[in-house]
Amino acid sequence: MRVLNTSTFQLEYFIRYPPDHYAILSHTWDVEEITFDDIHKPHAKSMAGYSKVERCCQQALQDGFQYVWIDTCCIDKRSSAELSEAINSMYEWYWNAEKCYTYLADVTDEDVETIWQGEFPRSRWFTRGWTLQELLAPAVVEFYNSDWQSLGTKSTHLELVADITGIDISVLAYRENIKKACIAQKFSWASTRVTTREEDIAYCLLGLVGVNMPLLYGEGRKAFLRLQLEIIRTTNDHTLFVW
Incomplete structure (x- = not known):
């Protein structure tokens, strides 16, 4: 650091x-x-x-x-x-x-x-x-x-x-x-927020949802899909599917 x-x-x-x-x-x-x-x-x-x-x-x-x-x-x-x-x-x-x-x-x-x-x-x-x-x-x-x-x-x-x-x-x-908050609730907190880079709306949530993943600037919307897949892979929180 x-x-x-x-x-x-x-x-x-x-x-x-x-x-x-x-x-x-x-x-x-x-x-x-x-x-x-x-x-x-x-x-x-x-x-x-x-x-x-x-x-x-x-x-x-x-x-x-x-x-x-x-x-x-x-x-x-x-x-x-x-x-x-x-x-x-x-x-x-x-x-x-x-x-x-x-x-x-x-x-x-x-x-x-x-x-x-x-x-x-x-x-x-x-x-x-x-x-x-x-x-x-x-x-x-x-x-x-x-x-x-x-x-x-x-x-x-x-x-x-x-x-x-x-x-x-x-x-x-x-x-x-x-x-204690579920994934859907955490996503709701971010739903009205914006980022300059499209990928950052996924990257800015990494720590909040407890996920670690590499950054691939240029991937656009795929970053959020990767985030969702990583959440599915590493947690048992199924509220992601109702978001």
């Missing part, structure tokens, strides 16, 4: 996990994201995505975390093997993170008491496929607006998040209940 040192701004690699607790970022991709190739180059600071990485590190450091994992710069996506390993491990990485910083770039709300009236419920973050596991897996999910002001946590906004996502409060409040 490659992580970003919040003090030195250097990437560090560990065979399993960092020796200390780590934080993790959840966000939606925008223009000029800082990639693995960019992070240590002089031009990085002039890129639009640099501020997000910098502010995330600052918040993590303030909260006492030496390391933070950010998908855009901690995965070398030029390596198909590394990308495949990362995507198959991602759910576990979010599950084991001490805290997940959820950055809502399209939300300017500041008043925590009235966010249900503002941009929060309409944030793009709630519509994306990848952010489903990022909402469910971490023990602590803290929301931040576009200026990195805290909007509270998943726990403090359970009813609102349940209303936005259609996910039962019992699942949002106690993540162990994710394991």
